[in-house]
Amino acid sequence: VLFYLRDAAEGLRRACRHLQRGGVVAFAEPDFTEGLNAPPRSTEFARVRSWAFSAFTRAGAEPRMGHKLRQAFVEAGLPAPEMQLFTPIGGGPDWVGYGYTAESIRSVLPWLIEYGIATEAEVDIETLADRLRHEVTSQQGTATLYNQVAAWTRKP
Helix, strand or coil: HHHHCHHHHHHHHHHCCCCCCCCCCEECCCCCCCCCEEECCHHHHHHHHHHHHHHHHHHHCCCCCCHHHHHHHHHHCCCCCEEEEECCEEEECCCCCCHHHHHHHHHHHHHHCCCCCCCCHHHHHHHHHHHHHHHHHHHCCCEEEEHHHHECCCCC
């Protein structure tokens, strides 16, 4: 949510108006600068990473919001949050990360087309999860999705 806002601290301040004193303020935000790779190298994951980063950047989203959560909390007048980093990782034919990645790209497909980042044919959204799965499993590889940073504190 916050990575879509031009001023994350102001968004937090506004949200906290609806929270009682002592209430928990918690957000999880991505960091699109790290992750989404698959060793051995996956050309499909590399393309998806490039598409997503370009789409979010062009749309005005903050691709590093996860790592900027502490700053946003403090600027919003909140105590410095506790934080944790989570990165989904997996492989094999049944891993849910392929579908998750494809559905994430489906959600930004209009931007990909609008900004000229990729064509609908290049993305071929209906086969994307299977292409990701095939490339990783054929190499006995492992895929890492984007980092997710969670931050939480209590409203003073």
